[in-house]
Amino acid sequence: MLSVKYRQLVRSSAIYDLVATAAFATPWTFHIVHQMLGQLSPLPAFEPLHVLFANLLGSIVIVWSLLRIWNPQPIFGLFDTAARTLFFIWQLYYLLVMNGASIVWFFAAFEFAFGLSQGYGYWLLHKVQSGAPTNCKVVRYFATAA
Template sequence: MPTVTLPTYLRITRTSALFDILVAAPFATPWTFALFYLQLSRLNMYLGGAALPPFAHIHILITCLMGNLVLLWSVRRLLEPSLALGRYDGAGRFLFATWMVWALVQGGLPVVWLFLVAELLWGVAQWWPVAPARAARRSNRPGLKLVRS
């Protein structure tokens, strides 16, 4: 199986973090979520599903807490990417994908496919084999962090 170099892998980890920041930002506050939820509901209807049901305050609270956690985790990966953080993120994406499949099985949520495909693609990318870092160790380049997985 082909491998990627560690610098390439770290770029993948940073890019996935930036993607997550863009996707999770609307979930971070009750105000941004209210605007986004309306658009998400319209998109779900456009894709053949029903309008999304209204959220109670507890649902919004849990959504915003999750959005904040994803943002914090993403900033951490963006600023200090590593092989270990990328692998953890990949595992988390497969867990998220599991629950998205569960939601799809329940029916009426075609919009979840958009999130599911992205999660699976990023998960595979972050679990892709990384070439041994022998050459990187010899070059002793500053700023390159090697973390064993």
């Protein structure tokens, strides 16, 4: 039961990533998204090199998302947790140190929420599957429900 729910979480986070970043994968769609986001929060003008890096990042995230949608293995959730942690750290740095565009708070909230839930879910799944004795009520619940 827990394994199925965790795989659903990994797939859900991948679907969010696909929806949130697909438009960053091409110069044409990125231009549209940049204009739309710029109406919500002031954004700097992008030079061609910036667009290239946005497109590369968008392309990588699309491939990573499709892999997790197609095959949401728990280990992919763990690696995605690591990636989300890094994304969240750099988003906070951008927001707090560089006084970045406030629209990034929206994306940072999703990185934090999915990162925390996937990280905790992986730990929980590992504890339940190990069968080791524990005082954690949540682990004991899922161990007896399995």
